[in-house]
Amino acid sequence: MNRVLAGALAAGALRRTGAVPAVCHRQLHKSAACRRQAGRSSDDYGNARGKHLIKQLAELQIRRAPEDAVPKRSGDTKYTRVTHPMFSEWPHDSKIDADFARVQRQLRLSWFKQNTEVRKRCANFGIDSSTFVEWSDRFAQAAGAEEIETLRAEKLVPLLIRDGREAFGDYIVNQFFAFLGDKAPHVVKNIGYLRRITDLRHPHEWAATTRKVQRRIIMHVGPTNSGKTYHALQRLQQAASGVYCSPLRLLAYEVYDRMTRAGISCSLMTGEDRRLADFSAPGLSPIGMSINGEPVTQIDSCTIEMAPNKPYNVAVIDEIQMIADRQRGWAWTNALLNIPAAEIHLCGEVSAVPIVKQICASLDEEVEVREYARLGALHTSNKALQGDWSKVRRGDCIVSFSRKAIYDIKSTIESKTGLRCAIIYGGLPPEARVEQARLFNDPNSGYDVLVASDAIGMGINLSIKRVIFVELSKFDGGSMRPISVSQTRQIGGRAGRFGSGAEAGEVTTMESKDLKHLALSMAKQPPALAAVGIKPTTEAIETFSHQFPGVPFSQLWPMFRDVATVSPGYFLCSFHEQEKIATLVEHLPLSVRDRYQFIYAPINTRSPIVCSCLAKYAAAVAHGTECLVAQVVKLPPKLPTNRIQLEVFEQWHRAITLFMWLSFHFPETYVELDEAMALKTDCERMITEGLATIRSHKKAEGLSPKAAPGAKDTAEAAGKAETKARIREMLGIKA
Ligand SMILES: Nc1ncnc2c1ncn2[C@@H]1O[C@H](COP(=O)(O)OP(=O)(O)OP(=O)(O)O)[C@@H](O)[C@H]1O
Incomplete structure (x- = not known):
């Protein structure tokens, strides 16, 4: 079958097999003249085609009906079109999935051979055009013949579906260099050495001293509002020394505040704010030791990127499922691998359990899992608001993902209902978000309703009675993508927060068409995480840069990604934001180390x-x-x-x-x-x-x-x- 597909691809015969819709075939073979006519560069064309293929995937996910799929037509029992929101977490277990997946993979490999951006990236390593054509052909053939383990459909398709086109493209290019390193080392100068210095397969060895510490890993998992963090923090509060690692500055500050109020000396470390523990209490000296020499309790509360590698009794790492985040996942991985604490408490979704167990098994560390059930009821309504804004009532939170829409919705609700709206979205400073949350929570503030983005999904205590989704798709910087099951549950789960006075929560949508999808997402467990993020060390980047004197840093970065190797269960976090920052400071005479600092600055390049x-x-x-x-x-x-x-x-x-x-x-x-x-x-x-x-x-x-x-x-x-x-x-x- 695979050989047939590979051959068919080369001969342009995929369409005749009926496996690929005609439109894909036409897209793949559109002439250069057409592109010129459309006024696009071949690069743009490549991207547009990529987008088109992804769209095709979304629309043409033909597979056996899973138990929870929404039938499109009555009587359609054999196949069903499965779209949003299951698309974002497409299972790939049936035979038809695998066959369909292989076709998709072939399309992507074909894209690889024709994409000018890929050629440019190969040219960075001195691969000329004809060499590229020769070896990319061999590469596609080998992949089609299932000779490359890492390019098997079972691996590629979830990657494509889950992480999107860009990450997928990066992965294919990286596998091409691995293929060259293996089969044609003469094609790239020093490829063996380059692959050695970009070898990131053993991240746990980067903190050798931690490996000598006997650590106990305890996972607190469950849905939102189940008391996971509460239990972990209770343990932290009893510890002689400890650290809380938070996904957000807001939460780090909340724990700092909570500890300080409880009379525990606590310091705060976020990217922008450092506050030392208050040792002015009688009997305490500024070095954290009491006058008679006994150590005093010392807790650090920090954002995850700032997690210090120092010995503690207890470390709490919150929202552990973020370990698979494409941009920030590396920070959770670093904290998990490197903090030398006797007890590590991880709080988050159950989806993180298998991958954490897998990593810890490789470190000879056992994981104890404590599962929690939600505190208080949450139900998905069987009625949407049917676009009627006058049905919005006190205690509602309306969720939309565009800043402009949030303001428009606020205005509409205020004029139609006379209710006053607080607003929360990611662009607002955390302090302003806290203030808006306070106004919404306070029954005497004059504010009744909250209009918010997914920024409410984490870290703010809100007294929401009902969450109403206006939309279930979000712009991810490249295209509109359905929000994941995990995101939907995280946001929806904000309704009926324990102890907020709104113990029974409700979730619904503005439009009836979205209700089924919402119900499916809310009822489903997010799929197990497949891999965790890592980033290269400064030393690795520095050594790599010496191999390419004169090459701009912004270019060096993707080159590193192209040849780097990671172990199964790990992925290299996305560098695209870093590349943009590198370009911004390219013209300045900075050392590699300083550049590295700048490119990890927490900024929004938009x-x-x-x-x-x-x-x-x-x-x-x-x-x-x-x-x-x-x-x-x-x-x-x-x-x-x-x-x-x-x-x-x-x-x-x-x-x-x-x-x-x-x-x-x-x-x-x-x-x-x-x-x-x-x-x-x-x-x-x-x-x-x-x-x-x-x-x-x-x-x-x-x-x-x-x-x-x-x-x-x-x-x-x-x-x-x-x-x-x-x-x-x-x-x-x-x-
Ligand atoms: N046993 C308890 N006693 C008193 N309050 C509790 C208890 N368990 C949880 N809470 C309170 O319930 C609320 C939700 O708990 P917590 O934040 O720990 O949940 P979570 O599962 O971590 O949820 P999320 O993932 O949404 O943050 C918090 O305000 C917490 O203080």
């Missing part, structure tokens, strides 16, 4: 203000001068009066927190930490005051309920143009 500030900040390090926050950050003098102006403040806030983050990495350059903190507080005040007064320009009365989110608004467009002009002015960019 924010023009933050990007511009980063370049200015980095210039100070490169030129050895001091950088004063006031020289770079220029807060607008007036309060924001619309959401576009508010966005400018949000961006400035991120620029200030970036300054604070850098001040811990380059203390001699960024010296005005106190001034930065004052500016940050000022910015937060203006955002909070702005939020209280902002109303959409739109007359929501006249809008149809469905049109409310995402509707065009000319006043806002004018506001946007004005704000853009202001941003340009502030950044000194000519129009």
